Amino acid sequence: MKKRNVINLIKYHAEDNDIAFRNEAMQIAKEFDDDGDYQLSEYIASLLSSSNTFVPQMTEADTVFLQKIETSSETLVLPESIASDILGIVNAVNCNLDINKFLFQGAPGTGKTESVKHLARLLDRRLYMVDFASIVDSRLGQTQKNINDLFNELNLFANPENIIVLFDEIDALAMDRTNENDLREMGRATSAILKGFDGLDSRIVLVATTNLFSKFDKALIRRFDMIINFDRYQISDLKEVAEKLFVKYIKKVDNIKGDIPLLKKIVGRMDPVLSPGELKNVIKTSIAFSDRTSGYEYLQRLYKTICADATSDIKILQEQGFTTREIEKLTGVSRSQVSRISKGEKNE
Numbered sequence: 001m002k003k004r005n006v007i008n009l010i011k012y013h014a015e016d017n018d019i020a021f022r023n024e025a026m027q028i029a030k031e032f033d034d035d036g037d038y039q040l041s042e043y044i045a046s047l048l049s050s051s052n053t054f055v056p057q058m059t060e061a062d063t064v065f066l067q068k069i070e071t072s073s074e075t076l077v078l079p080e081s082i083a084s085d086i087l088g089i090v091n092a093v094n095c096n097l098d099i100n101k102f103l104f105q106g107a108p109g110t111g112k113t114e115s116v117k118h119l120a121r122l123l124d125r126r127l128y129m130v131d132f133a134s135i136v137d138s139r140l141g142q143t144q145k146n147i148n149d150l151f152n153e154l155n156l157f158a159n160p161e162n163i164i165v166l167f168d169e170i171d172a173l174a175m176d177r178t179n180e181n182d183l184r185e186m187g188r189a190t191s192a193i194l195k196g197f198d199g200l201d202s203r204i205v206l207v208a209t210t211n212l213f214s215k216f217d218k219a220l221i222r223r224f225d226m227i228i229n230f231d232r233y234q235i236s237d238l239k240e241v242a243e244k245l246f247v248k249y250i251k252k253v254d255n256i257k258g259d260i261p262l263l264k265k266i267v268g269r270m271d272p273v274l275s276p277g278e279l280k281n282v283i284k285t286s287i288a289f290s291d292r293t294s295g296y297e298y299l300q301r302l303y304k305t306i307c308a309d310a311t312s313d314i315k316i317l318q319e320q321g322f323t324t325r326e327i328e329k330l331t332g333v334s335r336s337q338v339s340r341i342s343k344g345e346k347n348e
Contacts, residue, residue: 002031005024005027005028005031008020008024009021009024009025009028012024019152019156020148020152023151023152023155023199025044026044026155026199027198027199028044029041029042029044030199032044063128063153064134064149064153065130065131065134065135065146065149065150065153066128066129066130066131066150066153066154066165067128067129067131068126068127068128068129069117069120069127069128069129069166070117070127071117071118071120071121071127076111076114076115076118077237077240077241077244077276078111078115078237079232079233079234079237081232082111082115082228082230082232085226085228086115086118086119086122086228087122088226089102089119089226089228090119090122090123092225092226093123093205094123098202099225099226100200100202100203100204100205100206100225101197101200101205101206101207101208101223101224101225102205102206102207102208102224102225102226102227102228103207103208103209103210103221103224103226103227103228104116104207104208104209104210104227104228104230105209105210105211105213105227105228105229105230106211106213106229106230106231107211107230107231107275108211108275108277109275109276109277109278109280110230110231110233110275110276110277111230111276111277112209112211112230113166113168113209115230116164116166116168116207116209119164119205119207120164123164123205125162125163125164125205126162126163126164127163127164127166128163128164128165128166129165129166129167129168130150130165130166130167130168132169132172132173134146135147135150135173136172136173136189141188143173143188143189143192144188144189144191144192147173147189147192147193147196148192148195148196150196151195151196151199151200154196154200154201154204155199155200155201157201157204160201160203160204161203161204163204163205164204164205164206164207165204165205165206165207166207166208166209167206167207167208167209168208168209169209169210169211170193170208170209170210171210171211171212171215171216173189173190173193174189174190174193174216174217174220190217190220193220194217194219194220194223197220197223198223208224233273233275233276235267235268235270235273238267238270238273238274238276238279239264239267239268241276241279241280242263242264242267242279242283243260243263243264245279245280245283245284246258246260246263246283246287249283249284249287250287253287253288253292254292255292255293255295256287256290256292256295256298257295257296259296259299259326259329262299262322262326262329262330263299263302265321265322265326266299266302266303266306266307267279267306269306269307269309269320270306270307271307271308271309272308274306279306282302282305282306283302285301285305286298286299286301286302286305289301294332296329296330297332299329299330300329300330300331300332303330312330312331314327314331314333314338314341314342315341315342317330317331318342324338324339324342
């Protein structure tokens with residue numbers, strides 16, 4: 001037991017904060033258990049369970065700092081390496097070895113948040129997201145207090161084995177405490193998160209996401225059981241993403257003619273390479289803004305948007321590896337005319 005535990009017990013008793021007092025006592029019991037002093041741990045737990053103190057349980061309606069999020073039922077297209085890591089999390093959680101905290105890091109639009117929704121569906125758990133707007137407060141010390149209250153709320157949740165808690169873009173709260181440019185108040189907030197992580201009920205699965213991993217507090221990094229890097233998409237992965245998205249969107253739009261091989265060929269020429277989220281927006285807008293009387297104008301829009309070397313020059317398109325039929329779709333010029341222009345250029 002550490003000095004801070006004693007101080008906290010006295011503080012919570014003086015404040016008549018029964019819930020926080022019990023949580024602190026349970027944390028002390030857990031620390032004794034971790035140190036191998038099982039008898040003392042069980043004795044503390046028995047005192048708490050036999051006391052007359054009423055311990056309420058949180059329900060969805062009672063949450064102050066959490067928002068329920070619907071899980072995803074759609075197929076999620078991920079690189080094999082990332083998909084394997086997600087399945088690894090499922091296996092680890094189901095092993096009941098107190099592995100429950102995970103960090104998803106990577107650039108925006110790489111599927112971190114959607115993967116959490118997918119994970120909740122695989123584990124058949126309800127998903128709750130921390131509402132940072134209700135936690136961050138301009139008043140001195142209030143953000144730290146709100147974080148403490150958040151973790152107290154989590155530890156009182158009914159059926160903790162049935163929930164996942166998402167700290168989406170956790171860097172809004174937890175940054176490197178050694179950064180001289182960081183506000184002291186946010187440093188205290190990071191310290192509160194560290195304490196909250198340590199005392200979190202191990203039956204709760206916690207997933208945090210960030211696109212600022214390099215700025216992360218090193219002590220906080222050590223709290224996670226596994227860190228998954230989402231910056232592992234190859235061009236081949238993005239081609240598969242493009243196909244899945246295209247198939248999904250054309251079901252909602254009339255008079256769109258599909259050409260998956262050409263779609264993938266265009267995606268293969270991306271420069272710079274887009275994230276899956278950016279690619280999704282480009283494909284969606286290319287279809288939505290196209291003149292559907294031609295059926296293929298979306299391909300023209302897609303090519304011009306994502307290829308740095310986009311051109312309507314037939315000779316250059318041929319040099320880029322596009323066939324006569326594909327050039328017809330990308331330019332609107334008939335195949336016979338494409339063939340004549342090509343031969344005419346060759347004869348010059």
